[in-house]
Amino acid sequence: MLWALQVKVAKLTDNEKTPKISETVISSAKNIPITLGTSGGSSFTVINRSIEAQKLGAAAVMVSAPPMLKPNDDALLTFYEKLGNSIDIPIVVQDYPETTGVHMSLSFIENLVERVPSALYLKLEDPPTPNKISSIRQRIGDRMEIFGGLGGVYLLDELARGSAGAMTGFAYPEILISVCELMNNSSRDEAEAIFYKYLPLILFEGQSGIGISIRKAALHLRGFISSPKVRFPGANIDPNTQSELESLITKLNL
Structure with missing residues (x-):
């Protein structure tokens, strides 16, 4: 997954975006499917990016x-329908009302599956997510991952409610992969042991307002990126938080 939200990609210049996308896709050598975030404020923008x-x-x-001034399921369905008619690759629909201000109802998701066949995936970020997964499954079965x-x-x-996994930028994705694999193999006890061991780090990284800077600091400590700096006006990690992060990583033997 590359650039889920425009709030992240917006900090790149136009001259930076395309080369980075090309480099990522080429380096994957088609062995790793790449999903690109192409969200925008209008159908025109989103279709062209897609x-x-x-x-x-x-x-x-x-x-x-x-962005929508008032809830309008018909307009939102048309938005995704136009996108689906403009490209030949699947769409991951991101349900993230905290950022978009738009709530995707169960009836909307049900209609979306009917009207936009290429909307094959849903990234659900509307808590309580386990409950919504169960409700969606009751409505549409397995027609959407x-x-x-x-x-x-x-x-x-x-996972217990029927999700396929997670799409997230957590700095230690191998932990989440292990949890998914164990749950898929019906080894819930082992999955719980791993998940709850590392949950403090997941929560620490997810702090509102500074989560991106913590994540970049962790990735920098792992040697995956050359600098943890966040572009202005984003907040960079402060010395105390950096120390707390390093202490937590050490205690978890990461």
Whole structure:
């Protein structure tokens, strides 16, 4: 997954975006399907970004709801329908009302599956996510794969309710992968042991307002990125939080 939310990609210049996308897709050598976030404020913007993503080799695009002054399920359905008619790759629909201000109701999701066949995936970030997964499954069965987000904080229960996994930027994805694999193998006790061991780190990284800076600091400590700096006006990690992060990582033997 590359650039889930425009709040992140917006900090890149236009000259930076395309080369980075191309480099990522090429380096994956088609062995790793790349989903590109192409959200925007209008159908025109989203469609053009999504067409470009398809040309660059993306396996799918992820699109959140555009800003809307008033709830309008018909307009939102038309928005995704136009997108689906414009590209030949699947759509990951991002349900993230905290950021978009748009709530996707159960009836909307049910109608979406009927009207937009390429909307094959849902990234669900509307807590309580386990409850919503159960409700969606009752409405549409398995016609749409559901992934959690929100740093993976609800992953264990989401999997138990029928999610396919998580799409999130947590700095230690191998932990989440282990939980998913164990749950898929009906080894819930082992999955719980791993999940609850590392839950303090998941929660620490997910702190509102500074989560991105903590995540970048963790990735920097792992040697995955050259700098933990967050572009202004984003807040960089402060010395106390950095120390707390390093202490937690040490205690978890990571």
